[in-house]
Amino acid sequence: MALEFLKPIEDAAVMHAKMQPKQTIGETIRLHTAEEGLPDLNGVQIIIIGILENRRDANALFQVETLDQVREKFYELYPGNWSTIIADLGDVHAGETVEDTYYVVRQLTEHFLREEVVPVFLGGSQDLMYPIYRAFDEYQHMINVVNVDCRFDLGDIELPITSRSYIGKMITMEPYNLFNYSNLGFQTYFNSQDEIDLLDRMYFDAIRLGHLEQDITLSEPVLRDADMVGFDMSVVRASDLAFAKANPNGLDGKQICSLSRYAGISDRLKVFGIFEINKERNTGAQLAAEIMWYFIEGYNYRSLEYPMDVSKDCLLYKVPIDDQILIFYKSTMTGRWWIELPFISNVNNKLKQHTLLPCDRRDYELACDQVFPDRWLKARRKNEI
Template structure:
């Protein structure tokens, strides 16, 4: 099967030389960022008809390209399959082609269950995946069909998938079943409430630092005027916060794949289109910054004594980012924040760090 038969190329837009649209090309390139727009919303109770992403593209194309060096590809719009499973299969073929060329696919639109395809395609190419999801909902429902309520249980429960860490950020207590939250905690995956993500990215930045896969459920973003997402919420990350988190996603050392799902493509609101376009822009900015970082890093070691036990923290001299653990291989240390170090000096150690 040639997946290109299922992709409709994007139309061209007139842009200035300083705008990012002037450097966007077609066709998957080695080491590039590949944008693909998806219209299948059946997993969230919508339809699979082709939708018009022109409004989002116009807003995105006219943003500044700054000094970005990583090639940006707009692959186009994915034609939905006859069934949801068909759409997942076609998408996985596209994703796999991107991974073969060390490109970072960014899937925009479609329902939240397409995170399953992102995980499945990446799992074919590597093991021990670090997966971070921003979503206001934690659903671990079982079922044969795949939708936004069952996809996470299919990922976490599959014997064929290799997951190293799962971080769930932005959940809201009043929208979730208590049992799902308890189960996530029992298996020692990290779970962070919306309130802990507001105003600053410092506390949750460590959950993005080594992420291979990050997906964003737009339902975790507050709606204004027109609904921003398929399940609009009055509470959520605000416009500035979600853009700041998109940049943190791009700064991940290991980023292989990104999904932005449940965006309300049925909206004609220009401000919604602008926000999604700027979310993409900040993601790309983060990736460009990360690619410019030196490959060789140097670390300072700090020791903290708590109840006669010595604990080690390490600071990246270049980035000023912190890690917990004394292992010479930084990959075996746990990303943490400066606040974790400061709290340890006061005698309190974050329980999350004891997983080491």
């Protein structure tokens, strides 16, 4: 059984939870402890798991030994008006080899996908997203991955996998299940022109840091269309982490929490991860805890609109452009927008599960101005490959 791989939360963190005031998360969360073992998981909707593995991070000077700083900060927070039941199941310790850790992470993810429980992974190096991604192999064909990171992490696919090359491995290694990859918050000077060109040729999505800073809502349709999302804490600027070796430019604390809430709201999202937090202390741990809080806040307000049923609770808009008629749907329940992908013609088409693409009102307004929305164009070109 996959849960047998999990080690209990350290006693000091358990005691910290039990010492919190009534109504805090520490008093309401179900904990995996050495004394009591695994908690009752009946009705649990979100699982928190730490992964103490960072050997594939070339910049890591020491093996990550604990993520309890984040846990303790999280236990101190008060929940919102939630009905969501949460459990913290402890840690995955580093295996004898990195591949051993990957095997455990994959087994756990497969288990939670089957149980329809959303795992929130707290990790060391971000290459851990690769075994999480591989867990979908038997569960779902063709998935969308979103990476909130200042780098694309495509790397050199000829070399062994690292925290800077795991996305490249997702793209090139069989089985080919990656339908779409999206990056939120990249900074051009951290990415080679070859990587930028590759993303463009593959019609993947990328939104620069500057564009997100101007309008964080640009990320919402991207996150609404994601099956798994990973946050790299290096995307946060140094001043918001109180960590001297972090990047001077990046998202601020409010922006990263907004992205986390959008991810939680996504009815489609099945796995969420926060990585590269092994170096952070103080404010960094507090921010990681708040990112988790906002994800759960978003989860609590899911509207269950995926898969979208356009036969009810939707307004239909048809916009003629050239020889095309773009069809938009607006939910009367949430006000969110979708655009139809009409170029699904043959049964083997890899887009057959993706008949509706999340968008926003700006895409509709662009179409009214006779401009094809960029994400719609990319989806069409991808279909023609």
